[in-house]
Amino acid sequence: xxxxxxxxxxxxxxxxxxxxxxxxxxxxxxxxxxxxxxxxxxxxxxxxxxxxxxxxxxxxxxxxxxxxxxxxxxxxxxxxxxxxxxxxxxxxxxxxxxxxxxxxxxxxxxxxxxxxxxxxxxxxxxxxxxxxxxxxxxxxxxxxxxxxxxxxxxxxxxxxxxxxxxxxxxxxxxxxxxxxxxxxxxxxxxxxxxxxxxxxxxxxxxxxxxxxxxxxxxxxxxxxxxxxxxxxxxxxxxxxxxxxxxxxxxxxxxxxxxxxxxxxxxxxxxxxxxxxxxxxxxxxxxxxxxxxxxxxxxxxxxxxxxxxxxxxxxxxxxxxxxxxxxxxxxxxxxxxxxxxxxxxxxxxxxxxxxxxxxxxxxxxxxxxxxxxxxxxxxxxxxxxxxxxxxxxxxxxxx
Ligand SMILES: Cc1ncc(COP(=O)(O)O)c(C=O)c1O
Numbered sequence: 001x002x003x004x005x006x007x008x009x010x011x012x013x014x015x016x017x018x019x020x021x022x023x024x025x026x027x028x029x030x031x032x033x034x035x036x037x038x039x040x041x042x043x044x045x046x047x048x049x050x051x052x053x054x055x056x057x058x059x060x061x062x063x064x065x066x067x068x069x070x071x072x073x074x075x076x077x078x079x080x081x082x083x084x085x086x087x088x089x090x091x092x093x094x095x096x097x098x099x100x101x102x103x104x105x106x107x108x109x110x111x112x113x114x115x116x117x118x119x120x121x122x123x124x125x126x127x128x129x130x131x132x133x134x135x136x137x138x139x140x141x142x143x144x145x146x147x148x149x150x151x152x153x154x155x156x157x158x159x160x161x162x163x164x165x166x167x168x169x170x171x172x173x174x175x176x177x178x179x180x181x182x183x184x185x186x187x188x189x190x191x192x193x194x195x196x197x198x199x200x201x202x203x204x205x206x207x208x209x210x211x212x213x214x215x216x217x218x219x220x221x222x223x224x225x226x227x228x229x230x231x232x233x234x235x236x237x238x239x240x241x242x243x244x245x246x247x248x249x250x251x252x253x254x255x256x257x258x259x260x261x262x263x264x265x266x267x268x269x270x271x272x273x274x275x276x277x278x279x280x281x282x283x284x285x286x287x288x289x290x291x292x293x294x295x296x297x298x299x300x301x302x303x304x305x306x307x308x309x310x311x312x313x314x315x316x317x318x319x320x321x322x323x324x325x326x327x328x329x330x331x332x333x334x335x336x337x338x339x340x341x342x343x344x345x346x347x348x349x350x351x352x353x354x355x356x357x358x359x360x361x362x363x364x365x366x367x368x369x370x371x372x373x374x375x376x377x378x379x380x381x382x383x384x385x386x387x388x389x390x391x392x393x394x395x396x397x398x
Contacts, residue, residue: 003296005041005303008380016250022358031358032387037181037332039247039378041303043289044296047246050288051281063280065092072290073240073255080214083227089259091267094252094278096211096239100127102275103207103237103256104173106266108133113169115157117149118366119334121181121209125366134169139368140183145325145336147183149191151198158202173204176225179212182334182365182374184327186220189228196225196232205263208238211254212330214245214297218305220328226259234260237267244330245297246289247378253282304331307377307384314385318392331378335359338371340395347373355394357387 011019018040022033042048070087077083093099100123104114110132116124118139128135138154140147161168176195179186187195199206208225216222226233241254258264278286311333312324321339337347348361351373362372377384 001045001295003041003299005300006380006382008382009040009042011040026352026358028352028356031352031356032383032390033358034376034379034387035358035360035374037244037376038249039300039331040380040383041247041300041378043247043285044293046292046296047248047285047288050284050292054281054284060280063283064277065090065283069283069287072287073257076290077224077240077257081222081224081227083224085257085259089257089264091256091258091264091271092278092283093254093256093271093275094282095243095249096209096241096254096256097123097127098271098275099237099239099254099256100124100175100207100209101130102267102271103239104128104131104133104175106263106270107205107207108172111169113157113171115154115171115174116366117175117177117180119182119362119369119372120175120366121177122364124175124177128175133172136169136171137366138174139366140180140185142325145323147180147185147325149187149195151194154195154198158198171202171204174199174206175209176206177209178225179210179216179222179327179329181212181330181332182360182362182369182372183325184330184332184334186216186222186328189223192223192225193228196228196235200231200235205260206232206236208236210238211241211244212332213240215301215304215331216329217301217308217327222329226257236260237263242286242289242293246285246293248282248285248289251278251282251285253278253286255286303381304378307331307379307381308333310381310384311375311377311388314388314392319388319395322391322395325372331376333375333377334362335373335375336371337362337373340398342371344370347371350394351391354397355387355390357390 018033113136114128213222226236238257243249323336325334344363360374362369
């Protein structure tokens with residue numbers, strides 16, 4: 001089946017965050033919403049068909065993930081990443097964010113430290129602080145338009161700190177994000193290995209958020225953290241989900257892969273009674289997308305590549321002072337507006353008031369995001385073109 005991603009659908013009045021909340025959040029009726037991470041494309045037809053079929057059976061009682069649902073995750077990990085997992089390693093949660101909170105609570109005590117690599121996905125902050133823990137920041141390094149890990153700084157975090165009045169928190173885990181939201185880096189095998197070895201050397205497990213792992217630009221291949229070695233596998237909690245890949249976040253379903261029995265039992269204990277299982281439509285959509293969604297996904301990836309090419313070329317040619325950080329994965333694009341010389345607060349206001357485009361403010365991803373903004377390009381190309389024209393005009397009027 002050929003999908004038409006150029007088609008602009010009206011998503012208003014569907015209780016959708018992106019379009020229905022935009023006027024309230026951003027104070028304008030006519031902003032183009034390019035903020036929250038969902039796509040303005042209908043999902044794969046096999047998912048719609050499976051949901052309709054399930055909805056026709058009018059019993060929506062308590063549901064558990066049956067063997068076929070679990071197998072669809074096991075098979076996908078094998079097919080996509082050559083990762084052989086066992087069904088019992090998979091814990092289903094109604095989203096990755098609740099899983100992050102659960103994982104942190106299962107690995108820490110209040111007062112402990114959790115490493116974050118900023119700029120970082122903003123819900124990471126409350127996941128750490130809401131668990132009573134302290135953020136230990138290992139900023140990424142920006143060199144010649146590309147972000148890198150700062151391994152030296154990461155190693156230093158574990159050294160005894162002398163001359164400080166307050167004792168630093170004991171670091172208990174690291175929130176690793178691959179591909180990285182917001183900077184779009186896909187960490188390579190060497191980078192993943194180094195992070196994992198530092199974690200092993202210091203006896204801390206890694207929480208690896210890999211929700212964007214199937215959204216890659218041309219020529220890139222994702223390596224799950226846990227596939228580097230058996231030791232890494234036993235020392236990790238990997239967050240996977242079809243929700244970004246197949247545009248299903250409203251169905252709230254994710255699979256958390258925890259090979260280590262002790263870590264898994266700890267996770268389940270914290271989750272029990274607080275974090276529910278996904279609802280039955282989430283399971284239906286997960287299985288249908290994992291088993292039958294690839295034709296759609298291939299086409300979406302081609303389309304996103306086209307959008308990225310347009311964004312890069314248009315910005316370079318027409319919008320002075322603005323630089324795209326070339327992503328390797330995810331459809332969330334990190335843009336450097338520092339060349340405009342604006343205060344971070346003014347920058348967001350400028351985009352809304354003058355360009356009428358709603359991007360995510362860079363500073364919500366931590367101080368390292370000052371002067372940057374994040375743009376969601378998972379939209380029909382006519383919308384992207386209009387947004388670029390608006391930004392160009394606003395910048396040129398400055
Ligand atoms: C890195 C990352 N983790 C988690 C999520 C959200 O996960 P969920 O909607 O499954 O809670 C997002 C959404 O954008 C994300 O970018």
